[in-house]
Amino acid sequence: MTVPSFTSAILDEYDRNPSQQERFEKIRTLVCPGSQEASARLAAETADLIRWRQESGEKVILGLATGSTPVPFYRELIRIHQEDGLSFHNVITFNLDEYYGLPRDHPESYYRFMHDQLFDHVDIPEDQIHIPDGTIPMEEVYDYCLGYEESIREAGGLDLQILGIGRTGHIGFNEPGSSADSITRMITLDRMTRQDAAADFMGVANVPRSAITMGVGTILEARRIVLMAWGSNKAEIVQEAVEGLMTDQISASFLQSHKNAVFLIDEAASTRLTRFRYPWLVGPVNWDAAMKRRAVVWLSKKLEKPILKLVDEDYNESGAGELLASTSEAAYEVNIDSFNRVQHTITGWPGGKPGADDTNRPERAIPFPKKVLIFSPEPADAFIGMGGTIERLKEQGHDVQIYFLTSGNLRVADVAALNFARVILEMAESLQAEGWENQVAYAQSILDALEEKGEFGVDPELVRKLKGLILRGETRDAASVCGLDADRISFLDLPFYEEGRYRRFQRSEKDTALIREVLADQCPDIIFATGDAGDPSSPQAICFAALAEAYQGLSDAEWQSGCNVWLHRGRDHAYEAQEIDMAVPMSPDQVDEKSNAIRKFLSTSDDTGEPERNREIAGEYDSLGLAEYEAIEAFQIWKG
């Protein structure tokens, strides 16, 4: 029996237009506007498959994945179960992997994750669920893994395998080096994989070093495979897996050899595919100014030649000859035009330069001063993405206000709360202070709560509150490095964050309402935000969705017609030169200041690579032939 095909308008379109994609893409890749829509489509198809098998009294064997990526898919399956009565009684599941050494009741075990996210909410019999056991003694692991393979075979093989993709290109936990015929086994986790799991485990040191995973060969035996990927941080690895060579360095690339594999991705994860990044290489394009600039920047980077030195032959020999032909301009004219466009993105006046001609500046000269609102999803985000720009806006006389949307308390290490409580206790003891009973009781309750929850348990509200306050102090310090006093910063503590944890947040109207209130009250001239292309389950993406909803809900407000929304890519994949609308240069001193601000976040172990990424953008501008700056903070205008 075959699995129903992924029938959809997109697929029809794909098949009608194969030359576009097939030229570079070696795996069928469907791009949906967002993760919700994509997940809903996959869930609907999975539900059809389950029902179809039910009609003939047969079982369905599903291979399931963990991570944030499949969460919206699982939520949708639960909804179909609850609202449309879909039963899971004929579903047998095999999960891809499990951390080694974690007991099942550990909050980060995949056993727990799958039960929280799916199994506890549907009617699947427990004995039809298979998840590798991370507590098997080392000497039994080999046989255990062979047994896992055998159970999949005995069940009839996987009908449908759901996958996410790690930034190392892994599927399951098949890290670089995994061969195409590898089977279920123990594997050592890559550094980047452990880094990506650090927030879940409250620090990279706590992330297990190994895992049990199905092999690439096990996965390739599935009759149908759907790999999902969301957000800009996945764009690069998706491109390599889909368009690159098949290699054991990127286990997802082995899906190229599978006849029935599909990548289902959102727009943010698709941006590195050739058809979107260099569309002129796959078909005719509309050579408007933006497209020309893209092509010219690409050519300059590819040939490692400054823009103004490109000649006609460079265009013709690199597949961009059509640009010159279509405009009947010589390379020289196209170069100058694009060079100027990139040049005009550079400004030391991110709030606009009062009294200056602003025809070619990213921001308007008036009004001056401007009411500038900066929305920072987690406290460090504003400083990571635009620490230098904040300082400039303040110095240049604008009315700057930062709204810290979430408390960020989940990032604060236990030791910070522990130290705080100990200081109180020691203080009380050394002063032999009377009247400190309440403080002592408070400190003791913090110590007790920390001990009770253990290293990885969920913080009770009392501890989260304290951690949030510790972070507030650090945030004030960071703001003051950027020249902002305490009255310039506000904390919204959005409820989705306070009530959730990483990968499991759920946004609600309460979050949007709080931001809407701020916007309606403040009537800003400029807004700075981030998270538009983030992993949809991240606090950054959730905050952005809430902000976008609040902003769009106020579209009738008069102030909005004169308001620009600038986006930065704090924690997400950095912009490339051709994508930047405003580039704010930084001097070496400003870079030091920015580092100082980020370093104030002592209680969290955030390492986003800033300001190194700012230096890289400056290097990119330099190699295009523009002025050489120490570093650049980059922004894009939000087009709503």
Ligand code: GLP
């Ligand atoms: C982990 C899992 C993978 C998953 C990957 C990506 O490594 N073992 O199965 O695909 O993370 O995670 P996320 O979906 O959270 O980006």
